[in-house]
Amino acid sequence: MKIEIQDLQARIGDIEILKGVNLTLKSGEIHALMGPNGSGKSTLSNVIFGNETYEVTGGKILVDGEDILEMETHERARLGLFLAFQYPVEIPGVTVGRFLKRAAEIRFEGQKDRMKSFVKQLRANMDYMDINQQFINRYLNEGFSGGEKKRMEILQMLMLEPQFAILDETDSGLDIDALKIVAQGVNKLRTETEFGALVITHYQRILDHIKPDYVHIMYQGRIVTSGGGDLVSQLEEHGYDWVKKQHGIQEEEKNEHAASRT
Amino acid sequence: MSTATYNDSSLETLEQYISKQREPVWLTDVRIAALKKFQTLEWPSRQDEEFRRTDVSSYGFESWAFESVPGPVAEVENPVGISGTLTLDGTRTLRRSLAAGLADKGVILASFEEVAAGALPDTVARQVASTLMKSVDNADNKLSLWHYVTMTHGAVLYVPEFLELSDPFVITFDDGADKVLRSPQVVVTGDRGARFSVLHRTRSGEEGELLLNEGIDIDVGDSGKVEYFLMQTINLDSTAISNGLGTVGRDATLHMYSAVFGGLLSKYRFDAEMIGEGGDAYLGGVYFPHEDQHIDLRTEQRHLGKKAHSLTLYKGAVICEAHSVYQGLIRVDHDALNTDAYLTNNNLLLGTEAQADSIPTLQINTDEVRCSHGSTTGKLDKRHIYYLESRGYSPEEARHLLIQGFFEEVLTHYPEIAQDELHQIVEARICECE
Numbered sequence: 001m002k003i004e005i006q007d008l009q010a011r012i013g014d015i016e017i018l019k020g021v022n023l024t025l026k027s028g029e030i031h032a033l034m035g036p037n038g039s040g041k042s043t044l045s046n047v048i049f050g051n052e053t054y055e056v057t058g059g060k061i062l063v064d065g066e067d068i069l070e071m072e073t074h075e076r077a078r079l080g081l082f083l084a085f086q087y088p089v090e091i092p093g094v095t096v097g098r099f100l101k102r103a104a105e106i107r108f109e110g111q112k113d114r115m116k117s118f119v120k121q122l123r124a125n126m127d128y129m130d131i132n133q134q135f136i137n138r139y140l141n142e143g144f145s146g147g148e149k150k151r152m153e154i155l156q157m158l159m160l161e162p163q164f165a166i167l168d169e170t171d172s173g174l175d176i177d178a179l180k181i182v183a184q185g186v187n188k189l190r191t192e193t194e195f196g197a198l199v200i201t202h203y204q205r206i207l208d209h210i211k212p213d214y215v216h217i218m219y220q221g222r223i224v225t226s227g228g229g230d231l232v233s234q235l236e237e238h239g240y241d242w243v244k245k246q247h248g249i250q251e252e253e254k255n256e257h258a259a260s261r262t
Numbered sequence: 263m264s265t266a267t268y269n270d271s272s273l274e275t276l277e278q279y280i281s282k283q284r285e286p287v288w289l290t291d292v293r294i295a296a297l298k299k300f301q302t303l304e305w306p307s308r309q310d311e312e313f314r315r316t317d318v319s320s321y322g323f324e325s326w327a328f329e330s331v332p333g334p335v336a337e338v339e340n341p342v343g344i345s346g347t348l349t350l351d352g353t354r355t356l357r358r359s360l361a362a363g364l365a366d367k368g369v370i371l372a373s374f375e376e377v378a379a380g381a382l383p384d385t386v387a388r389q390v391a392s393t394l395m396k397s398v399d400n401a402d403n404k405l406s407l408w409h410y411v412t413m414t415h416g417a418v419l420y421v422p423e424f425l426e427l428s429d430p431f432v433i434t435f436d437d438g439a440d441k442v443l444r445s446p447q448v449v450v451t452g453d454r455g456a457r458f459s460v461l462h463r464t465r466s467g468e469e470g471e472l473l474l475n476e477g478i479d480i481d482v483g484d485s486g487k488v489e490y491f492l493m494q495t496i497n498l499d500s501t502a503i504s505n506g507l508g509t510v511g512r513d514a515t516l517h518m519y520s521a522v523f524g525g526l527l528s529k530y531r532f533d534a535e536m537i538g539e540g541g542d543a544y545l546g547g548v549y550f551p552h553e554d555q556h557i558d559l560r561t562e563q564r565h566l567g568k569k570a571h572s573l574t575l576y577k578g579a580v581i582c583e584a585h586s587v588y589q590g591l592i593r594v595d596h597d598a599l600n601t602d603a604y605l606t607n608n609n610l611l612l613g614t615e616a617q618a619d620s621i622p623t624l625q626i627n628t629d630e631v632r633c634s635h636g637s638t639t640g641k642l643d644k645r646h647i648y649y650l651e652s653r654g655y656s657p658e659e660a661r662h663l664l665i666q667g668f669f670e671e672v673l674t675h676y677p678e679i680a681q682d683e684l685h686q687i688v689e690a691r692i693c694e695c696e
Contacts, residue, residue, distance in 0.1 A: 049648075052644075093667030
């Protein structure tokens, strides 16, 4: 799968958040997307998934050459895209087993043999993610700890085997053990399937366990620089101010806000 | 019981009806006690708080005909996985079955006409009489008292002390009649330490206008546990009025589940009275009015004994032009120290014309209690739909799953034999007015 994001612009209400994002992502590649709070990272993931809270005002997102901006969220998911949420919602009354089985049926429509081994696979993946088997019968995310919710996202990813996944700050709030398990899940798909991912994060930590092929830094709604894995350590060393200086970024947001008020 | 038809509920007719009953004195005494209170009250109107949002003034209750025709009860083979069954059609009891050995252990599952014919041993009769009398005392509106005067048919279940049964009893009221009043009564008495469950189904034909005025009285003896599952699915030409009282003894547990789906107008009420120390009550309810249905439910958690715990969870969805009303009250008596009581009501609005009223209330007359209530009314959460869509669910399928899930917290407790039907009813209603 090839995802081409071209000059993507989006806003929420009157506030412009994405101001021309260009990014090309492929299955088989791991991309890291870093940037300070409010730079537009989560907006980008939501816009890729068609969250209607955001309004796309320009640009394109092509998946294997086809523009997906007119597609509904579920149609995008059915292409083989997956989003691991930063804040997974709790769904009362719907068990993990029921929810995932139907999701797998949709993902693997027509592959009857695959569904025959669903339960076996689910149990194996739960073991792999160190999730208690009893969670199969618990309501999705209800009463789960933050770490359990994040692991549940990765379990879903393992079960649905997307061609490309976006992990929206999956590492935030995780202790090191949970972080390793999450990374382990990503690496499993990376080695076993034709899988790519965009790992959105604030911190270098997770990138010690999921080695990115490419790193992008986002600032004020644009990708300001891209590079290889070594960019992570430079950023870690010099901080975001260094990025700002390097790329001559002004604090333009304040001026814009002032302008929008007049 | 008498086989005549009575054409109205004038005082004269009701007195005549009572005098014609061939039944034990204790049962007639219940009717007479109810009639005395009945005479002193007016039919409910919107001036009464309980009926403020549910108008019953156009019913002309007095002019409804009623009868009490007994039928020969056939003993049938008991289904596997069931403790016993009693099936009624109209006022006639058609069939009964009891799992092997239960009769010898002292379990009684009798129709009302058998009770009238003296089927209950004295000790059980005394308990049933006292349960009914208590409900007459508890009744504070004329409709409920009218029920105890008229009691046209019903069932009595008695489970002796320390008997534990894992399979449910199933009591089914079917009715295909038109333009009649029915006053079915169920009395469930669990003796000390008895533990069992009951599925109570109230159904009707697709057509035919019934005025159903039901009474459900449950007495859970000390240390006992009763799980009661009500499932009311009568047609939308009919009206359902239901009044119930559960009495929870010392260290006893009552789980009362109510699924109220039928009736153009349904007025449902259940009071759980915690009389013993350390009692535990759970009231779980689901309702899903559709078309132009009006469902009004009221629960009361009444704490008299100390250290008792009670929890109410009522969940309703409203669609089309339907209207639901839920009133919940936690009442803590001045002696009920260390009460622990909670009340939650959640409503899903699924149509722009649909309406849900939620009125939770606390009335606490002592210190040292933990009580709280919460109520939510709103549409499906867009974030939930987005999440499911991100996993490939279509918006329609996401909506269905979320609504089914909304009810599941209560429905999941229902016995296996009721599950399919309950889910089908919910599923069918989700699809309406889309």
